[in-house]
Amino acid sequence: MTTTRDYEINSTTISSLDLSVLNPSSEKQEIKMELFESGQLDITIEELDFSQKIRNPHKILLDDSPKIVKTVISGNTIKFYGANGTLLGTENIPIPNHSDLVKIIKDIGKDFSSEDINDVITTMQGHHLIDNLEEFIKDLEQDNNHLQRSSGSPITIIEQGDNFVTLRMPLNNIEPAMSQESVLLIDKTLNKIVGTRIYSNNQLLQSTFFGYNKGEVQSLNAIKTIQKIQLLSGNEIDMISYSKIDDMEFNLNL
Amino acid sequence: MKKIIQKISLLLIFTFSALNANAQDRNVAWVHGLDGDASSWQHYERIFNDERKLNNLRTTYNTDNGITNAANQVINSMNMRYGNSASGANNPQNLGIGHSMGGLMLRDADRSTGSGTKKFGGYITVTSPNYGAPISNSLIDGSVERAAQNACNKIADGPLSQVFSLPWGIVSNLATNVLCDQFIDNDLVQGLQGTPVTNNDLKVGSPTIDAINDYDSNLPRISIWGEENSPVHWRMISSNLYGNDTKFVNMVNTARGLYNGFYVYNTSLAVVTGVAGFWNPFAWGFTATYIYRATQWKKGRNWIDDSENIWSSLIKTTRTEPQTYWVNTWIPCAYPPRIEVELRSVKRTPDIDCGEWKWVQRTRNISVNYPSDGLLPQYTQELQGIPAGNRYKVSGANHLEVRNMTTDGNGVDETAVEFRRIFNRTDWFNTN
Numbered sequence: 001m002t003t004t005r006d007y008e009i010n011s012t013t014i015s016s017l018d019l020s021v022l023n024p025s026s027e028k029q030e031i032k033m034e035l036f037e038s039g040q041l042d043i044t045i046e047e048l049d050f051s052q053k054i055r056n057p058h059k060i061l062l063d064d065s066p067k068i069v070k071t072v073i074s075g076n077t078i079k080f081y082g083a084n085g086t087l088l089g090t091e092n093i094p095i096p097n098h099s100d101l102v103k104i105i106k107d108i109g110k111d112f113s114s115e116d117i118n119d120v121i122t123t124m125q126g127h128h129l130i131d132n133l134e135e136f137i138k139d140l141e142q143d144n145n146h147l148q149r150s151s152g153s154p155i156t157i158i159e160q161g162d163n164f165v166t167l168r169m170p171l172n173n174i175e176p177a178m179s180q181e182s183v184l185l186i187d188k189t190l191n192k193i194v195g196t197r198i199y200s201n202n203q204l205l206q207s208t209f210f211g212y213n214k215g216e217v218q219s220l221n222a223i224k225t226i227q228k229i230q231l232l233s234g235n236e237i238d239m240i241s242y243s244k245i246d247d248m249e250f251n252l253n254l
Numbered sequence: 255m256k257k258i259i260q261k262i263s264l265l266l267i268f269t270f271s272a273l274n275a276n277a278q279d280r281n282v283a284w285v286h287g288l289d290g291d292a293s294s295w296q297h298y299e300r301i302f303n304d305e306r307k308l309n310n311l312r313t314t315y316n317t318d319n320g321i322t323n324a325a326n327q328v329i330n331s332m333n334m335r336y337g338n339s340a341s342g343a344n345n346p347q348n349l350g351i352g353h354s355m356g357g358l359m360l361r362d363a364d365r366s367t368g369s370g371t372k373k374f375g376g377y378i379t380v381t382s383p384n385y386g387a388p389i390s391n392s393l394i395d396g397s398v399e400r401a402a403q404n405a406c407n408k409i410a411d412g413p414l415s416q417v418f419s420l421p422w423g424i425v426s427n428l429a430t431n432v433l434c435d436q437f438i439d440n441d442l443v444q445g446l447q448g449t450p451v452t453n454n455d456l457k458v459g460s461p462t463i464d465a466i467n468d469y470d471s472n473l474p475r476i477s478i479w480g481e482e483n484s485p486v487h488w489r490m491i492s493s494n495l496y497g498n499d500t501k502f503v504n505m506v507n508t509a510r511g512l513y514n515g516f517y518v519y520n521t522s523l524a525v526v527t528g529v530a531g532f533w534n535p536f537a538w539g540f541t542a543t544y545i546y547r548a549t550q551w552k553k554g555r556n557w558i559d560d561s562e563n564i565w566s567s568l569i570k571t572t573r574t575e576p577q578t579y580w581v582n583t584w585i586p587c588a589y590p591p592r593i594e595v596e597l598r599s600v601k602r603t604p605d606i607d608c609g610e611w612k613w614v615q616r617t618r619n620i621s622v623n624y625p626s627d628g629l630l631p632q633y634t635q636e637l638q639g640i641p642a643g644n645r646y647k648v649s650g651a652n653h654l655e656v657r658n659m660t661t662d663g664n665g666v667d668e669t670a671v672e673f674r675r676i677f678n679r680t681d682w683f684n685t686n
Contacts, residue, residue, distance in 0.1 A: 001521075002582065004581050004582055005556065006581050006616070009618065014619075016567050016572060016574055016621060017397055017401070017564070017567045017568070019567075019574060019619065019620065019621045020560065020563040020564045020566065020567035020572060020621040021556075021557075021560045021563065021564060022620070022621070023560070023563060023620045023621055024577075024579055024581065024616075024620070025556075025559065026581075029518065031518055031522060033522045033526075035526070041519070041523070043515070043518060043519050043522060045514070045515065045518050052580050052582070052613075054579045054580075056577065056620060056622065057575070057577065057622055058484070058622055058623040058624075059622060059623065059624050059625065060481075060482075060483070060484050060486065060623050060624065060625055060626070061481060061482065061483040061484060061625070061649070061650065062483060062484060063483060063484040063485055063503075064483060065500060065503045065504060065507060066504075066507075067507070068507060068508075068510075068511045068514075071511055071514065071515050071518075073515055073519060078511070078512060078515050080507075080508060080511045088504075088507075088508070089425075089504070089508045089511075091425050091508065091512060093512065093515070093516075094418070095519070098523075101523075101526065101527065101537075101540075104537060155538075155539070158591070159591060163588075164588060166590060166591055167538065169538065169539045169542065171539060171542065171543050171546070173539045174539045174540055174543045175417055175543060177417045178415075178417070178543065180546065182539065182542030182543070182546075183590050183591065183592075184538050184541070184542060184590065185588060185589070185590035185591070186538075187588060193528045193538065193541060194586065194587070194588045194590075195586065195588060195589060195590040196541065196542045196545060196590060197590050197592065198542060198545075198546045204592060205546070206545075206546065206549055207589075207590065208545045208549075209586035209588075209589070210528070210586075211584055211586060211587075211609055212609075214609065220525060220528075221611075222584045222586075222609075222611065223521075224584055224586060225545070225549055227549050227553075229553070230404060230407070231404075232397070232400050232401050232404050232564070233400070234400070241549075241552070242581065242582060242583055242584055243521075244582055244584070244611060248525075
């Protein structure tokens with residue numbers, strides 16, 4: 001995944017202090033994720049160099065401290081490795097168990113083959129799972145109780161057109177302590193999520209857009225996020241993050 | 255010919271004798287800075303006391319009442335230590351060595367004394383704010399406080415989105431509040447800020463700084479400046495907290511790794527749950543939640559990455575320069591409606607290039623960091639109006655560790671190396 005951070009700057013008069021948080025940057029990471037039947041989620045992140053990397057031309061002596069080039073999250077432990085595989089540090093972190101996600105995948109697995117599910121996850125496309133999204137949405141409308149948790153608010157359909165359906169979902173459905181709301185845009189022709197927005201007290205916090213390859217394997221290849229960032233002056237600015245995903249592969253063994 | 259050789263021999267013997275006599279009698283005042291005391295110069299005073307047999311003065315000055323008040327204390331301490339006489343405190347062979355504000359105290363003592371009563375025949379300023387300390391200006395105009403608040407918010411956003419209670423212990427001895435507090439609102443900066451009187455004196459453009467620089471000294475002078483490695487701010491804080499310039503840097507690197515780990519972890523989950531939503535629509539809520547959390551953690555990670563730029567901007571060692579770079583951009587084809595506006599009015603016609611990745615070259619002004627010792631830019635540490643050969647640099651030194659460069663663990667005492675070069679000069683600074 002290659003990610004570039006940039007900003008929308010309309011003003012030509014930005015103070016040097018504000019400018020200090022607006023330097024563009026880019027990074028490339030190879031990410032491996034493993035979800036186990038126990039609900040344990042392991043992730044390995046490798047930092048990669050690449051030719052188009054943005055390098056800010058600072059005129060100071062280089063940092064000679066050991067850099068993290070590989071991060072391994074396993075169980076409740078995160079380990080950091082430097083060049084040549086040197087272990088730089090180990091920390092305990094509170095990683096939640098994802099047995100709910102395993103259960104969902106297992107439920108899907110009752111009716112579909114592992115190959116189908118692998119294909120679905122790779123393409124982020126639901127046509128294997130639901131034949132008709134409109135029927136699915138209709139069920140969603142009729143059976144709101146099914147979707148409402150005791151502590152949460154229901155998912156509501158706020159708009160439905162020929163090609164898109166827009167859902168509104170309070171995040172306290174997911175985590176009771178969260179007060180934000182999300183709006184999700186589903187492309188009915190692709191059966192894919194194409195965007196989300198997050199609100200807090202009706203104030204837009206961030207927008208995220210998903211894009212897909214147009215070839216034979218329509219896998220996720222783009223995530224664009226626009227997020228309000230407060231500058232040191234108190235002014236706000238839109239930070240834009242582009243993440244290009246290459247060679248996404250999923251392997252599921254149920 | 256024989257007579258000439260004898261004359262040369264006699265001259266050499268006389269010269270060495272005179273130098274030896276000077277070395278025996280050379281009074282040297284080691285003057286500390288704002289955050290220091292009598293112990294600040296202990297390391298080098300001891301080294302060169304043994305090596306050069308100097309007649310040292312190392313005491314504590316009260317720096318609470320401004321530069322001139324502290325300079326007068328230096329004058330008084332010289333009189334008390336060596337006696338207010340031509341062969342004592344007023345001896346033109348007396349050398350002053352001042353760290354940070356101590357260098358300004360020496361310069362102010364030079365300015366305020368006349369011929370015959372000058373306490374020093376020459377002096378060395380070490381990482382001194384010769385033209386003012388820009389951090390004082392940033393403290394006075396509130397920039398430092400705003401930056402600290404901004405830092406604390408960004409560091410807290412990730413843990414808060416993950417519903418961790420704050421302050422959250424990122425790594426051992428480093429909680430969210432500690433990281434942002436150490437950045438700016440810490441004892442170090444408070445100590446370096448000093449009292450309002452001294453802070454006002456130290457700011458760029460203060461009447462005292464201007465008066466010192468308006469004075470045209472004819473004494474031999476040397477300035478030593480420190481150039482720290484990136485990340486300059488964490489290294490200086492590390493020297494303050496742990497007595498070496500690496501431990502805190504490693505802790506911050508670990509903290510950065512943790513924030514990055516949570517960012518990637520949440521991004522990965524967002525992708526998986528985005529699919530699972532077609533089976534159980536609650537998973538779409540997870541998608542939004544994970545994406546939100548990912549960006550909140552990323553905000554903290556980005557702040558860690560930007561913190562050196564921010565700090566450099568506060569100490570005013572940055573320049574705004576144009577940079578040309580490439581961004582791989584992508585335009586979405588569909589936009590979720592915004593609930594704060596009329597839904598039906600937000601439909602857009604898809605961009606002709608939507609859905610395609612496209613490299614775009616951009617040029618805009620960025621903030622470029624220039625050399626400093628982590629607190630003072632090179633341009634204020636280096637004294638102007640002296641020969642270029644009178645400017646020395648201690649490489650890899652921050653504002654605090656320059657007083658003892660054995661603490662960085664590389665086996666080289668870089669400050670001692672520079673002092674030896676100065677003391678071995680063949681001019682007034684020779685102490686052989």
